[in-house]
């Protein structure tokens with residue numbers, strides 16, 4: 448089939464980042480040193496990906512334990528600082544689950560990403576989707592589709608695939624595993640937000656514990672057709688508003704047009720089942736209503752690239768360290784999948800003793816790539832390891848490392864695989880990244896963010 452319109456514009460850049468999620472935006476900010484031209488392309492009209500499309504809590508900054516340690520610094524920390532300065536965060540301490548969360552206002556986060564990207568001089572193209580790649584090894588020409596303009600291309604010396612779905616790697620024929628090929632893929636979730644919640648009444652009636660019991664009861668009795676007997680709802684920065692991770696959609700392929708269409712419809716349907724349940728059964732929610740569904744259904748995993756190293760469950764659970772580690776992770780394996788009785792539940796497995804593991808640079812370097820990095824939820828990991836290392840403090844850290852690695856690689860004219868790791872390590876430390884577990888006696892649990 449021939450297209451009726453040719454490529455309309457041809458751009459060039461030094462570093463091209465595909466996708467502006469937590470990983471891509473951080474990569475672009477890290478790469479924007481002023482020395483090289485950095486371009487970031489995003490299919491939607493705003494930055495942040497999952498961080499702004501559907502969520503409001505950064506996990507992974509702190510280890511989950513009774514004495515949490517802050518293990519992520521650098522640009523991810525700067526992003527939280529920028530939110531904190533305008534009163535747009537609060538910490539939600541938690542000794543279980545994914546640990547202490549940094550709650551933020553996702554609408555403000557869109558502006559924070561915009562500002563940090565523009566301050567760095569990043570050229571941004573929104574509303575543009577990658578649809579094809581031609582690579583010579585030395586350079587890659589990426590073709591994008593913009594609805595108004597049609598096709599345009601960007602030729603780049605270095606590429607960072609931060610599309611979440613590894614779209615660049617897919618079009619460039621770099622190897623990956625599709626979630627669901629071996630282990631069942633993690634379920635999808637349409638998040639929703641409700642306003643007019645009487646939080647004091649909710650807490651007085653038992654809070655989280657009460658909600659859990661009421662959900663289990665409604666599920667078991669069938670009084671409300673809930674898809675599962677668990678699910679969370681937590682306070683937001685906006686007064687009297689809550690945000691949920693409750694909907695669960697399973698057995699549909701988000702990379703297939705029919706699968707994702709069905710998933711979006713099913714996610715919305717479930718959200719309103721939950722709305723009925725909350726209003727009828729949960730004290731404090733009598734007059735609450737949904738005020739927003741996630742911009743799209745939340746997709747936890749699709750393609751996982753095969754990199755120069757593949758992070759494994761053993762690496763996580765044995766708290767391994769690596770000579771080329773680029774950040775730390777202490778998050779548990781949090782696997783959202785179908786339970787044996789057909790319902791869909793979350794399975795947890797913790798790094799022993801509140802420990803952390805290191806994540807090697809090689810996990811963001813795709814096999815057979817030349818000048819390419821793959822970061823965020825498409826990085827190189829097995830299903831289980833991915834289920835631990837996908838929180839946003841970690842996806843931002845991958846982005847930071849890739850952005851700086853691209854700079855080192857251009858400076859020294861070496862490809863992604865062969866860069867001098869010492870130079871990358873120095874650059875990471877200069878930007879405040881944390882590469883070693885903080886001193887066991889140091890109290891980093893609150894870290895100086897004002898609005899704790």
Ligand SMILES: Cc1cc2nc3c(=O)[nH]c(=O)nc-3n(C[C@H](O)[C@H](O)[C@H](O)COP(=O)(O)OP(=O)(O)OC[C@H]3O[C@@H](n4cnc5c(N)ncnc54)[C@H](O)[C@@H]3O)c2cc1C
Pocket residue numbers: 465466467468469470471488489490491494495496497498502503504505506507575576577578609610611612614635636637638692745746747822823824825837838839840842
């Ligand atoms: C429902 C759900 C709940 C979660 N809860 C939490 C939580 O509470 N806290 C936490 O820390 N983590 C949570 N996670 C995990 C975490 O949010 C993700 O792992 C992380 O945000 C992934 O970031 P990313 O940048 O890799 O990908 P994404 O956020 O998916 O960003 C990818 C970006 O690329 C763009 N893009 C995709 N394809 C193209 C293309 N072809 N061309 C141009 N642009 C493209 C997308 O529009 C998007 O902006 C959750 C995930 C889900 C799905």
